[in-house]
Amino acid sequence: TVSTAFCPVRSLRGSFARQVQLTCHRWPRKEFWLMQKGFGQGKAGGKGVGGERKKRTIKVVEPGDVEKSQDHRRLVANAVARVGPDMIQSLDSKGYFMADGFLGEDAGMEMRNEAQELYKSKKMTVGQSTRWNEKQNRTEQYEKFNVYTMQIEGGSMYFDAPRLTEYIVEATSKIAGAINNHRGKSVLLETHQTNKLAVCVGNGSSYAKHYDNQGGADRRKLTVLYYMNPSWSESHGGCFRIFDPYNKDSFTDVAPKFDPETQETGLLCFWSDKLIHSVEPSFAESEEQFRYALTVWLYANQDTQIEHDPEAEKAHFLEA
Numbered sequence: 001t002v003s004t005a006f007c008p009v010r011s012l013r014g015s016f017a018r019q020v021q022l023t024c025h026r027w028p029r030k031e032f033w034l035m036q037k038g039f040g041q042g043k044a045g046g047k048g049v050g051g052e053r054k055k056r057t058i059k060v061v062e063p064g065d066v067e068k069s070q071d072h073r074r075l076v077a078n079a080v081a082r083v084g085p086d087m088i089q090s091l092d093s094k095g096y097f098m099a100d101g102f103l104g105e106d107a108g109m110e111m112r113n114e115a116q117e118l119y120k121s122k123k124m125t126v127g128q129s130t131r132w133n134e135k136q137n138r139t140e141q142y143e144k145f146n147v148y149t150m151q152i153e154g155g156s157m158y159f160d161a162p163r164l165t166e167y168i169v170e171a172t173s174k175i176a177g178a179i180n181n182h183r184g185k186s187v188l189l190e191t192h193q194t195n196k197l198a199v200c201v202g203n204g205s206s207y208a209k210h211y212d213n214q215g216g217a218d219r220r221k222l223t224v225l226y227y228m229n230p231s232w233s234e235s236h237g238g239c240f241r242i243f244d245p246y247n248k249d250s251f252t253d254v255a256p257k258f259d260p261e262t263q264e265t266g267l268l269c270f271w272s273d274k275l276i277h278s279v280e281p282s283f284a285e286s287e288e289q290f291r292y293a294l295t296v297w298l299y300a301n302q303d304t305q306i307e308h309d310p311e312a313e314k315a316h317f318l319e320a
């Protein structure tokens with residue numbers, strides 16, 4: 001039973017800079033609480049919800065919606081708790097980590113359906129990215145055709161994508177928390193993130209080789225990718241390519257899928273300032289085959305935690 005109103009986005013603060021996310025602002029003051037229909041509505045906004053009624057909006061929702069929200073957050077928290085020790089070990093030893101069947105099929109499908117609805121309702125825009133310009137020896141921005149993106153921003157947008165929003169809230173605080181606990185100090189912020197929902201609609205769309213964070217004012221430290229592609233097969237392409245830092249001809253490919261039967265992959269995370277990666281061209285014959293990924297970037301607690309490896313950079317970007 002639900003005895004108090006429940007706020008699904010309260011603990012999350014987000015960032016706004018679009019696409020190339022450099023700064024990290026607070027989530028806007030669009031907080032609201034969910035309250036189940038027929039339950040304690042007379043008291044809504046009164047002392048029972050913290051006495052700060054001016055800042056808060058109460059949204060009355062259908063019976064079951066509050067439980068669904070709580071269940072999904074618990075699912076994400078449990079998944080992080082389950083893979084946490086392996087994640088930390090793998091990040092330390094290899095710089096990346098993959099988890100099979102991270103949230104299971106039902107939650108994954110729900111998240112994909114929300115993402116599909118956002119795409120269909122034209123809320124996503126043409127993606128932008130950065131790549132290395134070999135002739136001019138510098139990084140440049142470019143538009144990525146056949147890739148559409150948006151940021152999930154919480155607040156009243158919650159209702160467009162409740163499960164995606166809850167995933168972001170929970171993954172941010174639990175993954176950052178697990179890493180901080182392990183290190184015995186605050187390495188990552190537990191309340192700040194930037195995110196990107198992206199769909200590749202085929203036609204060979206790809207991402208050129210890059211670091212997510214090349215330094216400067218960017219404090220993104222950990223990239224957490226969740227793939228929502230239950231019907232992925234080899235012919236759809238779109239593999240995530242992880243390069244050997246010091247040998248540009250050596251790499252490992254990861255399929256962008258969660259397979260309903262084998263529950264493969266789903267989650268892939270890596271150090272944003274260390275892993276050199278690209279995405280292979282993807283192809284789709286129907287909307288079902290579009291490649292959906294949700295990226296959450298977690299922030300370093302201090303600038304000095306962002307590292308730079310000149311040797312790796314030289315091996316991949318400076319010598320054509």
Ligand SMILES: O=C(O)CCC(=O)C(=O)O
Nearest residue numbers: 207212240256279293295
């Ligand atoms: O979708 C992916 O697999 C990765 C995309 C990526 O590398 C990026 O957005 O920086």
Ligand SMILES: [Fe+2]
Nearest residue numbers: 210211212277
């Ligand atoms: Fe990337």
